Amino acid sequence: MQSFVRLFIKSPFTALQEHMAKTAECVDLVQPMFTALLDGDQEKLATIAKDISETGHLANEIKNEIRDSLSRSIFLPVNRVDLLRVLSRQGSIPGTVKNISILLTIRRTYAPPAWRDPLLSFIDKCVATFRATHEIYNILKDLFDAGSIEREAEDIQVEIDAIGHLEWEADKAQFEMLRIMFDMEDDLKPTDIFWWAKIFREVSDLANYSEKSADRIRPMLQ
Secondary structure, three states: OHHHHHHHHHOHHHHHHHHHHHHHHHHOOHHHHHHHHHHOOHHHHHHHHHHHHHHHHHHHHHHHHHHHHOOOOOOOOOOHHHHHHHHHHHHHHHHHHHHHHHHHHOOOOOOOHHHHHHHHHHHHHHHHHHHHHHHHHHHHHHHHHHOOHHHHHHHHHHHHHHHHHHHHHHHHHHHHHHHHHHHOHHHOOHHHHHHHHHHHHHHHHHHHHHHHHHHOOHHHHO
C-alpha cells in the first residue's frame, strides 16, 4: 500500500496510470471478443471473457488499493476529492467491459452477417475514445513530472475537448447500429432486439465513461 502513497506524493497521475494500464488490457479485448462472436467461435469468445474477468478483477484491486492509500494524513499535490472522482470514473471502464463480456456469453446471441462492418466500426470508435483518454494520462504524468503542467493546461483542455468529440462520434455510431437493427426487426427475435439494445448501451458506455474520466481531470488543471 505504501508504494501507492509514494506514487501519489510524487505525481497523482503515476498511480492512476497503473490502474489505467490494467484497464487498457481489458479494453484491448473488446474488439477480439466481438470478432469471435461474429465468427461464431464460441470457445474463443469464452476464453476472452474469462481473461476479461481476471484482468478486470486485478484492475479493481488496484483501484481499491489506491483508495486505501489516500490517507488524509499525507500531503497531495492536487485535491483529494478530485483524485477520487477521476478514479471512480475510470474504475467504471473495466466494469463496463466485464458487463459486455457477460452479455455476449450468458446466452448465444445471433449477430446478422450484415452487421459486421458497422458493428466493428462502432466498437472501434468507442475504443478510440478510451485510448485518447489513456493518452491524456500519459501526457499529464510527463508534464507533472517536468513541473510544466500549469503552462500546458490550456493545451490539455483542448485535448479533453477532442475526446468529447470522439465520444459524440461513438454516440452517432450507436444510433446507426440501432437504426440498422430496427430496419430488420421483422427478421429478428424480440429477445435478440432487447439483448442487442443492452449490448449497444454497454459498448456506448465504454466511450461515455472514458469521456467522463477525461472531463474529471479539468479541475485538477486549475
